[in-house]
Amino acid sequence: xxxxxxxxxxxxxxxxxxxxxxxxxxxxxxxxxxxxxxxxxxxxxxxxxxxxxxxxxxxxxxxxxxxxxxxxxxxxxxxxxxxxxxxxxxxxxxxxxxxxxxxxxxxxxxxxxxxxxxxxxxxxxxxxxxxxxxxxxxxxxxxxxxxxxxxxxxxxxxxxxxxxxxxxxxxxxxxxxxxxxxxxxxxxxxxx
Amino acid sequence: xxxxxxxxxxxxxxxxxxxxxxxxxxxxxxxxxxxxxxxxxxxxxxxxxxxxxxxxxxxxxxxxxxxxxxxxxxxxxxxxxxxxxxxxxx
Numbered sequence: 588x589x590x591x592x593x594x595x596x597x598x599x600x601x602x603x604x605x606x607x608x609x610x611x612x613x614x615x616x617x618x619x620x621x622x623x624x625x626x627x628x629x630x631x632x633x634x635x636x637x638x639x640x641x642x643x644x645x646x647x648x649x650x651x652x653x654x655x656x657x658x659x660x661x662x663x664x665x666x667x668x669x670x671x672x673x674x675x676x677x678x679x680x681x682x683x684x685x686x687x688x689x690x691x692x693x694x695x696x697x698x699x700x701x702x703x704x705x706x707x708x709x710x711x712x713x714x715x716x717x718x719x720x721x722x723x724x725x726x727x728x729x730x731x732x733x734x735x736x737x738x739x740x741x742x743x744x745x746x747x748x749x750x751x752x753x754x755x756x757x758x759x760x761x762x763x764x765x766x767x768x769x770x771x772x773x774x775x776x777x778x779x
Numbered sequence: 780x781x782x783x784x785x786x787x788x789x790x791x792x793x794x795x796x797x798x799x800x801x802x803x804x805x806x807x808x809x810x811x812x813x814x815x816x817x818x819x820x821x822x823x824x825x826x827x828x829x830x831x832x833x834x835x836x837x838x839x840x841x842x843x844x845x846x847x848x849x850x851x852x853x854x855x856x857x858x859x860x861x862x863x864x865x866x867x868x869x
Contacts, residue, residue, distance in 0.1 A: 608788075609785065609856065610852040610855075610856075611849055611852040611853040611856055612782070612785045613785055613788060613789050613792070614845060614848055614849040614852060615849055616785060616786055616789030616790075616793075617789050617792060617793055617796060617845065618841070618842060618845025618846065618848075618849070619845065619846065619849050621786075622793075625793075627797060627801075629801065631798075632797055632798045632801040632802075633798050633801060633802050634801065634805070652824055652827065726824065729823070729824050729825040729828075730824060730825070730828050732825060733812070733825050733826075733828050733829035733832065734814075734825045734826075734829065735823035735824065735825035735826055736814075739825070779818060
């Protein structure tokens with residue numbers, strides 16, 4: 588510590604210098620064992636003040652952003668879309684109720700409706716499964732990478748296409764991976 | 780140093796320290812996790828996950844550095860005390 592400067596005669600003595608700071612004690616109060624837990628409000632710390640979210644709101648948001656919910660949403664959406672698509676293609680398909688003995692027989696309404704229903708259900712199930720798989724893998728990949736860009740759709744498209752095609756052999760799996768990845772890349776490019 | 784005085788001083792410093800840390804953390808995590816593309820106003824899932832991780836790491840780094848600094852300052856004080864004792868008896 589520097590010695591206090593000599594005072595001029597007649598002036599009062601300068602105040603003694605303050606005692607040196609004991610940094611270790613201060614730090615223990617700031618970040619160490621002696622720190623008291625406090626409630627911090629972002630508004631006082633310099634953030635934009637906004638009312639705190641209630642527990643229910645937080646829970647609802649957590650559920651809606653979770654991967655299983657997104658997969659379920661895609662599953663339901665895929666089911667509806669697949670059903671509509673199946674019924675539509677059944678309507679434009681002229682192969683219903685074909686009797687080899689009488690090729691010019693018009694199919695009955697019952698046969699047509701039955702075929703539409705079967706086709707609709709079959710397409711709906713397929714679309715639902717594919718949609719759920721794609722959405723689930725995309726959500727998982729995005730959570731893992733921590734980024735949100737076009738590569739997520741391509742990777743999850745490859746995984747979904749590969750998983751679907753793998754049932755028919757390795758080469759079909761590879762082709763499925765490439766095809767589905769290209770398809771989802773195109774959709775992503777269009778959407779972004 | 781008087782422990783009560785230390786506690787008062789620490790309380791004043793803590794507010795400033797926390798405000799500074801909050802601002803730096805917001806800036807750093809925003810720069811790292813939110814790319815400046817702004818196609819939509821909502822945070823996507825990937826960005827939310829990245830921000831959670833960024834904040835957790837930042838706070839952990841802050842805690843560890845604080846503990847390390849406390850150790851270093853304790854060593855410094857020991858050294859200073861020994862030097863003063865040495866110069867006192869000499």
